[in-house]
Amino acid sequence: MAAASCGREQGASMAALARLQERLEGLREEYFLTNRAIDEDRKRKYKAAVKIQRWFRACRVQVCLRHLTKMVILIQKWWRGYLRRKHFREIVERAYFIKKLKFYNEMAVRIQKTWRGYYVRKYIHNFYALKKYLKAVSMNNEFVRHELQEYTEMKENEEKMKDLEKKDKEKKYQARKMHYLLSTKQIPGIYNSPLRKSPDPMELLLQKSKPLTHRKQPVKSPFADELYGWPTCKEPPAFVTSLPLLHADRRKPQGPFRDPAEVLRQRYKPLEPTLRARESMYSAPGKAREPTRREEWRNPIHDNEFLPFSSYHKNYEKYEPSLFKSDKYGQEAYGTKYFREVYPKKWIADKDFETLFPSIALFEKFGKTYSSTGQIV
Amino acid sequence: MSQRQVLQVFEQYQRARSQFAQAVADFAARPQSIDTLRSAGVVCLLRPLLLDVVPSIRQTAALALGRLADYDVELAEAVVKAGILPQLICSLPEENRYYKKAAAFVLRAIAKHSPQLAQAIVQSGALGMLVICLEDFDPGVKEGASWAFGYIARHNPELSQAVVDAGAVPLLVLCIQEPEIALKRIAASTLSDISKHSPELAQTVVAAGAIAYLAQMIPNPDAKLKRQVLSALSQIAKHSVDLAELVVEAEIFPVVLTCLKDSDEYVKKNGATLIREIAKHTPELSQLIVNSGGVAAVIDCIGSCRGTVRLPGIMTLGYVAAHSENLSMAVIVSKGIPPLCVCLIEEHEDHIKAAAAWALGQIGRHTAEHARHVAVANVLPTLLDIFVDTCSSEDLKVKAKKALKNILQKCTYLPALEPLLHEAPPSIMKYIIGQYSKDPQASPSKTVWILFFCLIQPDTVSFGICHNSF
Numbered sequence: 001m002a003a004a005s006c007g008r009e010q011g012a013s014m015a016a017l018a019r020l021q022e023r024l025e026g027l028r029e030e031y032f033l034t035n036r037a038i039d040e041d042r043k044r045k046y047k048a049a050v051k052i053q054r055w056f057r058a059c060r061v062q063v064c065l066r067h068l069t070k071m072v073i074l075i076q077k078w079w080r081g082y083l084r085r086k087h088f089r090e091i092v093e094r095a096y097f098i099k100k101l102k103f104y105n106e107m108a109v110r111i112q113k114t115w116r117g118y119y120v121r122k123y124i125h126n127f128y129a130l131k132k133y134l135k136a137v138s139m140n141n142e143f144v145r146h147e148l149q150e151y152t153e154m155k156e157n158e159e160k161m162k163d164l165e166k167k168d169k170e171k172k173y174q175a176r177k178m179h180y181l182l183s184t185k186q187i188p189g190i191y192n193s194p195l196r197k198s199p200d201p202m203e204l205l206l207q208k209s210k211p212l213t214h215r216k217q218p219v220k221s222p223f224a225d226e227l228y229g230w231p232t233c234k235e236p237p238a239f240v241t242s243l244p245l246l247h248a249d250r251r252k253p254q255g256p257f258r259d260p261a262e263v264l265r266q267r268y269k270p271l272e273p274t275l276r277a278r279e280s281m282y283s284a285p286g287k288a289r290e291p292t293r294r295e296e297w298r299n300p301i302h303d304n305e306f307l308p309f310s311s312y313h314k315n316y317e318k319y320e321p322s323l324f325k326s327d328k329y330g331q332e333a334y335g336t337k338y339f340r341e342v343y344p345k346k347w348i349a350d351k352d353f354e355t356l357f358p359s360i361a362l363f364e365k366f367g368k369t370y371s372s373t374g375q376i377v
Numbered sequence: 378m379s380q381r382q383v384l385q386v387f388e389q390y391q392r393a394r395s396q397f398a399q400a401v402a403d404f405a406a407r408p409q410s411i412d413t414l415r416s417a418g419v420v421c422l423l424r425p426l427l428l429d430v431v432p433s434i435r436q437t438a439a440l441a442l443g444r445l446a447d448y449d450v451e452l453a454e455a456v457v458k459a460g461i462l463p464q465l466i467c468s469l470p471e472e473n474r475y476y477k478k479a480a481a482f483v484l485r486a487i488a489k490h491s492p493q494l495a496q497a498i499v500q501s502g503a504l505g506m507l508v509i510c511l512e513d514f515d516p517g518v519k520e521g522a523s524w525a526f527g528y529i530a531r532h533n534p535e536l537s538q539a540v541v542d543a544g545a546v547p548l549l550v551l552c553i554q555e556p557e558i559a560l561k562r563i564a565a566s567t568l569s570d571i572s573k574h575s576p577e578l579a580q581t582v583v584a585a586g587a588i589a590y591l592a593q594m595i596p597n598p599d600a601k602l603k604r605q606v607l608s609a610l611s612q613i614a615k616h617s618v619d620l621a622e623l624v625v626e627a628e629i630f631p632v633v634l635t636c637l638k639d640s641d642e643y644v645k646k647n648g649a650t651l652i653r654e655i656a657k658h659t660p661e662l663s664q665l666i667v668n669s670g671g672v673a674a675v676i677d678c679i680g681s682c683r684g685t686v687r688l689p690g691i692m693t694l695g696y697v698a699a700h701s702e703n704l705s706m707a708v709i710v711s712k713g714i715p716p717l718c719v720c721l722i723e724e725h726e727d728h729i730k731a732a733a734a735w736a737l738g739q740i741g742r743h744t745a746e747h748a749r750h751v752a753v754a755n756v757l758p759t760l761l762d763i764f765v766d767t768c769s770s771e772d773l774k775v776k777a778k779k780a781l782k783n784i785l786q787k788c789t790y791l792p793a794l795e796p797l798l799h800e801a802p803p804s805i806m807k808y809i810i811g812q813y814s815k816d817p818q819a820s821p822s823k824t825v826w827i828l829f830f831c832l833i834q835p836d837t838v839s840f841g842i843c844h845n846s847f
Contacts, residue, residue, distance in 0.1 A: 130703060134710045137667060141711045144634060144670030145677060152638045159640075 175202065175209040182206040214253075391431060398426055398437035405444035415452060419445065420459045427464050432473060439465065439479035447486035453494055456487060462501040469506045474515040481510055481521030485528050492532035499529065499536060504543035511548040516557045523552055523560070527567035534574035541571065541578060546585045553590045562602045565591065569609035576616035583613060583623060592627035600641035607636060607647035615654040621662060625655060630665070634674040642686050645678055649689035656693050660700035667704060672697060672711045679716045687720060688729050695736030702743035709740060709747065714754045721759050731773040734760060738780025745789045752793035757784065761797055761805065781805055788812060 020027075121127065183189030183203065191200035252260050401419060404410040419441075426438035442461060446453040465480050472480075484503055488495040498504075510522035526545050530537040540546075545567075552564035568587055572579040587609075594606045614624040629651075636648035652671055656663045666672065672694070679690040694713050698705040717740075720733040737760070741751035751757075763769055764777040785808040788794065794809050801809060 130706070133703070134706055137672075137707045138710050140668070140670045141673030144631065144673050148634060148638045148674060148677065151635050155638075155640070 171205065172209060175205040176212045179206055179209055179211040391434075394426060394429065394434050395431065395437070398423075398434050398441060402437050402441040402444065405441050405448075408448065411445065411448050411452070414445065415455070420452070420455050420461070424459055424461055424464065427461065432476065435472075436475045436479050439476060439483055443479060443482035443486050446483060447489075450490040450494075453487045453490050456483075457494060457497050462487075462498065462503060466501070466503050466506040470509050474513065474518050477510050477513060477515075477518045478521045481507065481518065481525050485521065485525040488525060488528040489531075492536065495529045495532050495536050499539045504529075504539060504545070508543050508545055508548065511545060511552065516555060516560045519552050519555070520557075520560045520563050523549055523563045523567045527563065527570045530567065531570045534578065537571050537574050537578050541581050546571065546581055546587075550585045550587050550590060553587070553594070558599050558602055561594065562599075562605050565594070565602065565605035565609050569605060569612050572609065573612040573615075576620065579613045579616050579620055583620065588613065588624060588627045592624075592629050592632075595629060595632050595636065600639065600644055603636060603639065603644045604641070604647050607633075607644065607651050611647065611651040611654045614651065618658045618662075621655045621658050624651075625662065625665065630669040630671065634669075634671060637674045637678040642682065645682060646686045646689060649675060649678055649686075649693060653689045653693040653696060657696040660704065663697045663700050663704050666693075666697065667707045672708055672713065676711055676713050676716055679720065684724075685726065685729065687724075688732055691717065691720060691729070691732045691736050695732065695739045698736065699739040702747065705740050705743050705747055709750045714740065714751060714756070718754055718756050718759065721756070721763070727770045727773045730763060730769075731776045734763065734773070734777045734780045738776070738783045741780075742783035742787060745787050748784050748788035749790040749793075751784055752788050752790050755793075757781065757788075757793060758796055760784075761801060764805070765800065765802065778804070782808060785809060785812060789816065791816060 181189050181191065183192040183199075188194060189203060189206070191203040191206065193200075257263075401414065401423065404414055405419075423438045423442055426434055427442075429435050429438070442456060442465075446456045461483075465483060469477060469480055484498055484507065488498050507522045507525055510518050511526075513519060513522075523545075526540050526549070530540045549564045549567055552560055553568070555561065555564075568582055568591070572582045591606050591610055594602060597603060597606075610624055610629070614621040633648055633651060636644050639645055639648075652666060652675060656666050675690045675693050679687050679694075682690075694708055694717065698708045698713075714737070717733050717737050721730055721737070724730055724733070737751060737756055741748045741756075760777050760781050764774055764781060769777070782805075785794070785805070789812065791813065794812060797805070797809055
């Protein structure tokens with residue numbers, strides 16, 4: 001039985017074993033899963049416990065801290081209030097002072113602003129003074145312009161006067177040069193045409209002008225056509241020539257005169273004394289001539305001295321004029337001859353000249369032609 | 378008899394030398410024959426004649442050399458290289474006045490060409506001899522010597538200093554007091570050439586007492602003398618305030634204003650230059666000029682002249698107006714703007730236009746009132762035309778732009794700005810629009826218009842200005 005039972009048991013156990021082995025796979029898994037679930041559950045419960053404990057402890061601590069902070073705040077509040085109340089007065093005083101100062105500053109700024117504006121506008125940038133100044137400047141400018149205008153006009157007038165004078169001088173010079181164009185009593189000049197009512201002004205000018213004298217021609221120098229002048233050397237330098245040329249090219253004066261060059265040559269001929277004058281009396285040839293001179297004196301041809309004119313010896317009476325009537329130029333005519341005196345005794349005939357022939361016909365027209373010189377017929 | 382023959386030979390030789398010298402002097406006066414003379418080696422032949430026994434041959438040889446050197450630079454250099462200068466000046470003190478004149482002529486003819494030749498003359502010791510000539514009694518000799526000094530001193534400050542060191546300045550001041558007009562002219566021109574280089578030289582001239590005599594000669598009727606005197610005074614006054622004050626203290630105002638009405642153009646120009654040099658230093662001197670009526674005279678002078686003669690007058694107005702707004706107002710009140718406007722339009726030269734534009738800018742830049750006066754005279758369109766014109770020079774464009782900018786920044790007179798709106802380039806437009814934007818009374822139509830303008834010109838500046846105005 002035991003064996004059977006054992007056998008049954010073995011068989012049952014074998015069957016159980018087989019059933020167990022069948023369930024083994026799943027058993028393992030089941031076992032694992034249950035363990036895991038338990039584990040997780042345990043962990044979860046552990047964490048929850050921790051959380052609850054933490055929370056609780058925190059609450060406790062917080063209550064403590066809250067209490068402490070409340071106390072601290074209370075202390076600080078009271079302390080600070082105490083301090084501020086202690087210094088409050090000073091602060092208020094200071095603030096009041098600053099406020100007053102600002103106010104005074106404001107007012108001072110206003111005063112200074114007005115004063116400076118006034119001062120600047122009155123004295124420094126004085127508008128009215130500037131206006132007056134500008135007005136004065138413009139008036140002065142007018143005055144200066146006026147003066148300058150007058151000055152220019154005066155200058156222009158002077159220029160014109162100078163020009164006029166120059167022209168006048170020119171005209172007068174021309175008139176003097178052409179004085180021969182003046183009309184005579186018989187022949188009217190070219191400026192005195194018979195067809196005119198009155199003579200030309202040139203005619204009057206010619207009447208007043210004096211004829212020119214003969215002038216020396218200016219020496220035409222060889223440097224006359226230069227481009228530069230002394231001090232850029234215009235005039236010729238004074239050359240030292242051998243002969244002093246005194247007016248060498250003076251024109252020959254009108255009349256029976258000799259050629260001036262000849263005259264000058266003669267005038268400035270160097271002295272050539274005769275041999276006799278050049279030599280002294282006491283030189284050997286001079287002494288040699290002494291006997292010839294004495295001989296000449298000894299043997300004259302004619303005894304009487306040579307008389308000036310033939311009847312000289314007849315009335316050889318030298319008239320000696322009285323001292324009272326003679327001056328250094330000869331005898332004075334005063335007292336012996338009178339002005340406008342006529343000496344009929346000296347006249348040859350009593351009557352005036354008689355004309356034997358009729359006068360020339362042209363001379364009859366004397367004073368009766370078209371217009372006399374300058375007179376209106 | 379043989380004695381006479383021997384003497385005849387010598388006489389012939391002397392006559393031949395004299396004829397040669399005279400003939401060369403004659404030929405040297407004609408430009409066409411100078412080349413032939415040069416190729417014939419005339420300089421070397423004339424050199425021994427300078428030491429001839431006969432004084433007239435020496436004089437003629439010196440005259441011929443002077444004319445040759447006067448003709449051009451190469452001949453002058455040839456004359457210097459031939460070593461003529463020492464021989465020319467070695468016996469100068471004992472010579473007669475014609476020789477001295479001829480020698481001065483030679484020195485002047487050489488010195489006028491270039492600074493190197495003038496330096497050669499100085500180095501040969503000619504300055505001492507020229508000073509001796511200046512002390513001579515004959516006015517012609519003095520004239521020649523001072524002319525030579527003038528040409529030497531003209532080139533650069535060192536040569537001027539050499540002239541001053543030789544002691545010429547007091548003698549020149551004495552020359553100015555001489556009665557001969559030609560001598561006065563030359564002496565004044567020489568003083569002008571000396572004092573133009575530097576303040577120290579001008580101070581030397583002033584210390585010799587030149588200003589009083591120069592100022593006395595301003596009323597002289599001779600035009601050329603006046604030119605030189607005014608030029609000398611302006612060269613002295615231009616260097617510093619003290620010198621300008623010294624010139625003013627010589628009581629030149631208001632006599633100088635009569636020079637501005639002279640019939641000679643260059644007298645007017647030099648008179649205006651003198652006033653300009655005085656006006657540019659300080660406001661007080663400009664004030665003095667305004668008070669004496671100088672501004673009116675200068676304005677009349679500008680109106681009556683043409684060309685470069687106007688330039689110093691225009692610059693005077695610019696300088697006077699630049700100092701302060703009161704002086705600028707005085708220029709406006711003296712009717713200064715119309716002549717300047719006429720100058721801008723009429724003149725052809727760019728530098729005169731530039732000066733006129735600058736002067737207008739100086740007048741209009743101070744306050745709104747000044748800008749209004751300038752704008753009312755219808756100047757702005759002209760300035761704009763000049764700025765935009767392609768054939769204006771760079772300098773002219775720059776000055777026109779600056780003037781426009783200065784005037785526009787102060788101009789509140791809007792009707793004058795309207796014609797500019799049409800043609801202005803962007804660089805000018807921003808100022809115009811800026812002025813419009815500042816105007817508190819701009820009408821709505823105008824603002825719309827301006828907005829339109831700003832929009833069609835995508836310019837950040839104009840946008841910014843629009844922002845400000847709306």
